[in-house]
Amino acid sequence: MARETQATRARYDRLAALYDRLVGSDGRGSAGSQWRARLCAAASGRVLELGMGTGANLPYYPARVELTGVDISPRMLSFARQRAERLGRPVNLVVADAQDLPFPDQTFDAVVSSFFLCTVPDPGAALAQAWRVLRPGGELLLLEHERSSRPLLGRLLDLVAPLAVRLVGDHPNRRTRLEAARAGFVILEEVPLWLDVVYFVRACRPRAPGVATGSPIRASCTG
Numbered sequence: 001m002a003r004e005t006q007a008t009r010a011r012y013d014r015l016a017a018l019y020d021r022l023v024g025s026d027g028r029g030s031a032g033s034q035w036r037a038r039l040c041a042a043a044s045g046r047v048l049e050l051g052m053g054t055g056a057n058l059p060y061y062p063a064r065v066e067l068t069g070v071d072i073s074p075r076m077l078s079f080a081r082q083r084a085e086r087l088g089r090p091v092n093l094v095v096a097d098a099q100d101l102p103f104p105d106q107t108f109d110a111v112v113s114s115f116f117l118c119t120v121p122d123p124g125a126a127l128a129q130a131w132r133v134l135r136p137g138g139e140l141l142l143l144e145h146e147r148s149s150r151p152l153l154g155r156l157l158d159l160v161a162p163l164a165v166r167l168v169g170d171h172p173n174r175r176t177r178l179e180a181a182r183a184g185f186v187i188l189e190e191v192p193l194w195l196d197v198v199y200f201v202r203a204c205r206p207r208a209p210g211v212a213t214g215s216p217i218r219a220s221c222t223g
């Protein structure tokens, strides 16, 4: 395992007991919980959540979803396991590197990621793996924050990035939607939830190979 990935695991193993209080993912009713509800409501079928962490999204998945969650941090996943037990929510939890997933090609109908692509060392590799394990026509569902295109806010996020990376392994100035498009996903829906920083994104792995943009390809996401 690459050094940066090992460091991420160690960091989240250390943060695990504090995580829910740090990000406020304990309670319902907050903006964050509404965002999570929106994200999970879009998922159906066989669903893989990348970087599931403490399982903050678990309360929000529809009951019929067949759920698998991966995380590099065993400690984070142990909290997800406890949460799943409390909720009576069946979930297959796997300690694994999202940059090198242990699943066959085209296993899932949807891949979900919330506040994960900002922490994974190589988001391009994680998106390539998401593509590989999604069936053609399958959906990538994101709740992520990224660099603002507003000059002042964007610059501020650039400035705080080195500290955020050192403290919590978070890269606040990534361009996640752009990275998803570069990985070949077709963006079907993008909803700004907080300024132009936090987004809900629904994208798909098109059925047709080749160009990843344009209406014929977009059409190949549905039906």
Ligand SMILES: C[S@@+](CC[C@H](N)C(=O)[O-])C[C@H]1O[C@@H](n2cnc3c(N)ncnc32)[C@H](O)[C@@H]1O
Binding pocket: 005, 008, 009, 012, 025, 050, 051, 052, 053, 054, 055, 056, 057, 070, 071, 072, 073, 076, 096, 097, 098, 099, 113, 114, 115, 116, 119, 120, 121
């Ligand atoms: C900021 S937390 C988000 C947790 C959860 N998705 C949420 O919405 O609260 C990022 C999570 O990604 C996990 N992670 C980071 N790099 C990873 C990798 N290469 N493979 C799998 N999980 C990873 C971390 O261990 C951590 O649990």
